[in-house]
Amino acid sequence: MSAETNLLDFARGPALEAALIILVFGIFWRLVGVLALPRTRDLSEPRVRHAWLGGVKTIFTRMWPRREFRPRILHWEAVSYIFHIGLAVVILGLVPHILLIRDITGLSWPGLPDGVITFAAGAALISLLALLAHRVTHPVLRQISNFDDYFSWLLVFTPLLTGLMAYYHLGGRYEDLLGLHMLSAELLLAWLPFSKLAHTVFFLFSRGVTGAVYSRRGARI
Amino acid sequence: MGELEETVLDAFRRGGLSRRAFLKFCAATASLLALPPAAATAMAETLARTPRPTVIYLSYQECTACLESMTRSFSPTIEHLIFNNISLAFNDTLQAAAGEAAEAARKEAMRQAWGKYILIVDGAVPMGAGGAYCVAAGQSAVDDLRHAAQGAAAIIAVGTCAAFGGIPYAAPNPTGAVPVSEVIRDRPVINVSGCPPIPEVMTGVVVYYLSFGMPALDHQGRPLAFYGNSIHDRCYRRPFYDEGRFAHTFDDEGARNGWCLYELGCKGPVTYNACATLKWNQGTSFPIQSGHGCLGCSEPDFWDKGGFYRPLSAATGHWPRGEVLGAAALGGVVVGAGMAALARSHQKTSAAKTAKEAGSPPPKEDPHER
Known part of the structure; x- marks a missing residue:
């Protein structure tokens, strides 16, 4: 009957199904495709007994900048952390999100009060804006940025914004905004495996492999 | 019938009620409609000179719950409405007459009040098989509705079946049921949705129309006075939603403490109705207060939402x-x-091609590649 209701129905129905299928298919495609690529064996003598431990260590050591880089980038690292933690709190703490995850995976955990979620979402939004401003004003960062960076930013920003707008009934009826929120999040899920957003999954592998390789060669990681 | 010249105030007086009672009725109804105090005066002035309109109440694919609900209205009551505000010329459930006598009475009432009567429609209209799924007195519902609508001053679709198709419209919709607005497309239809609608909403809309004409409607054709807010936003359990306190099952601690029913499927956030404010049975309770989530029954397609x-x-x-x-x-x-x-195959082909161009023998298989 109503276009708005149909939009929400579409978002909760076929769009969600399609987005999840693309997400799972894309992640396995990318992951297997990269892991199965031909690599030349390292013939040098291993400097350590268990190089893979270096890989595991690198996953954690790369979470904070090295001392020599800190004066230049520590504040942006902090902003990035605010964004990532805020986003994680919103995704994993809001009860409607948990119910969706439970519906798909069967996993469930207690939710957080809406005040906490709103604060986290606001912090994530503001930090995202700051990071975008940094990207477009920093001469080097701007040079190495491409469509993927900006489009991925937009796809992360939009669900956060529409989610807050839906909660506070800003700019439209709740069901319209909820439908837009879900559709934008589904677009994000479908785009994730094929973009830089794939680091959500790949960062473990890229850091681990890099750490293991350099650890084997005796580099300090 | 034959009472078109009698005003609503006249009917009050004939019933032994004073002008004060009439004014109290107007004030109560204006309050129900969330109108400003001045509107009660305007309502009294208008109703005092408004002839009681003829009302034709037609029922098609419905379960009679809407009428059952309407008869339980407490302000204004259905008796009050029938005896004082309107002249209910046809309702096949409430009237004593049946068969050809009832049909003749309806035709006569429609003829006398042609162009002036209020048409209330209850139930969806089946379009399948040439309308054969709902036929009364040899006439299909769709033909009956089209004819009755021609002489109506206003059309009110009561219940979700009439407003949005409701349960007959639900998949797979074997009878090809449609809402009233899909049959009558050339004029506005006031949709009073709900399964059933709140009785005071139905009677209140009629009184509003008599007093002020067409009410302000939302994008679904529903009066904003009653359908302007979502159940969720007016729900007394809303603070628990904000605090993240939810009932997980119908008999857990959360349910006993009256926490939010969102996890149990409550559709309050996307349902627009006055249940949380007017409530039912003289303001006693409403489904969420009774411990069950909102079904979203006043929204289109509520039956097919998963x-x-x-x-x-x-x-x-x-x-x-x-x-x-x-x-x-x-x-x-x-x-x-x-x-x-x-990629591996392409790598080998490229290596062989490069070696050939350089005039050297093709590279051997790399024993170290993995």
Whole structure:
């Protein structure tokens, strides 16, 4: 009957199904495709007994900048952390999100009060804006940025914004905004495996492999 | 019938009620409609000179719950409405007459009040099989409605079946049922949705129309006075939603403490109605207060939203998630492995081609590649 209701129905129905299928298919495609690529064996003598431990260590050591880089980038690292933690709190703490995850995976955990979620979402939004401003004003960062960076930013920003707008009934009826929120999040899920957003999954592998390789060669990681 | 010249105030007086009672009635109704105090005066002035209109109440694909609900209205009561505000010329459930006598009475009432009567429609209209699924007195519902609508001053679709198709319209809709607004497209239809609608909403809309004419409607054709807010926003359990306190089952601690029913499938956030404010049975309670989530019965297609007990944020489709996503993962593995094999093959071909161009023998298989 109503276009708005149909939009929400579409978002909760076929769009969600399609987005999840693309997400799972894309992640396995990318992951297997990269892991199965031909690599030349390292013939040098291993400097350590268990190089893979270096890989595991690198996953954690790369979470904070090295001392020599800190004066230049520590504040942006902090902003990035605010964004990532805020986003994680919103995704994993809001009860409607948990119910969706439970519906798909069967996993469930207690939710957080809406005040906490709103604060986290606001912090994530503001930090995202700051990071975008940094990207477009920093001469080097701007040079190495491409469509993927900006489009991925937009796809992360939009669900956060529409989610807050839906909660506070800003700019439209709740069901319209909820439908837009879900559709934008589904677009994000479908785009994730094929973009830089794939680091959500790949960062473990890229850091681990890099750490293991350099650890084997005796580099300090 | 034959009472078109008698005003609403005249009817009050004839019933032995004073002008004071009439004014109190107007004030109560204006309050019900959330109108400003001045509107009660305007309502009294208008009703005092308004002839009691003829009302034709037609029932099609419905279960009579809407009429059952309307008869339980407490302000104004259905008796009050019938005896003082309107002249109910035809309602096949309430009237004593039946068969040809009832049909003759209806035709006569419509003839006398042609162009002036209020047409209330209850139930969806089946269009399938040439309208044969609902026929009374040899006339299909759709033909009956088209004819009656021609002489109506206003058309009110009561109940979700009449407003949006309701249960007859639900998939697979075997009778081809449609809402009134899909049959009558050339004029506005006031949709008073709900399964059933709140009785005071139905009677209140009639009184509003008599007093002020067409009410302000939302994008679904519903009076904003009653359908302007969502159940969720007016729900007394809303603070628990904000605090993240939810009932997980119908008999857990959360349910006993009256916490939010969102997890149990409450559709309050996307349902617009006055249940949380007017409530039912003289303001006694409403479904959420009784411990059950809102079904969203005043919204279009509420029957086909994926299940009453599925949370609003959950998927509506009943597809086998494990199998489908497992197949997607397997497909990804196969395509990824295939792409990697192609890359290996391409690498070897390129190496051989480079060696040939350089005039050297093709490279041997790299024993160290893995």
